Amino acid sequence: MINKNAETGPTLIRLAWHSSGTYSVHSHSNGSSGGTIRHKDELSHGANAGLADLVKQLEYIHSRFKDKISFADLITLGGVVAVKAMGGGDVLWR
Numbered sequence: 001m002i003n004k005n006a007e008t009g010p011t012l013i014r015l016a017w018h019s020s021g022t023y024s025v026h027s028h029s030n031g032s033s034g035g036t037i038r039h040k041d042e043l044s045h046g047a048n049a050g051l052a053d054l055v056k057q058l059e060y061i062h063s064r065f066k067d068k069i070s071f072a073d074l075i076t077l078g079g080v081v082a083v084k085a086m087g088g089g090d091v092l093w094r
Helices: 008-020 033-038 052-065 071-085
Strands: none
Touching: 008 033, 008 052, 008 071, 033 052, 033 071, 052 071
């Protein structure tokens, strides 16, 4: 997926950032929990413009592996894999 389109890697990183960026260290809430960025109300927010096609691709992947990985984890793992595939260093992911 990353090698087929030069925009996919950066967009995976952007998706992971936008999905995780609302996390509150004070209340330990929001962020990627539940992969809510895939839902229309969040995905249609102006800051998330251009992410819908990638979310659709990840939905297909998730449908094949949903018993092994949550949608939220798939989004953040996608960002980690994109960093590595584009020549970045290792990113701690758990």
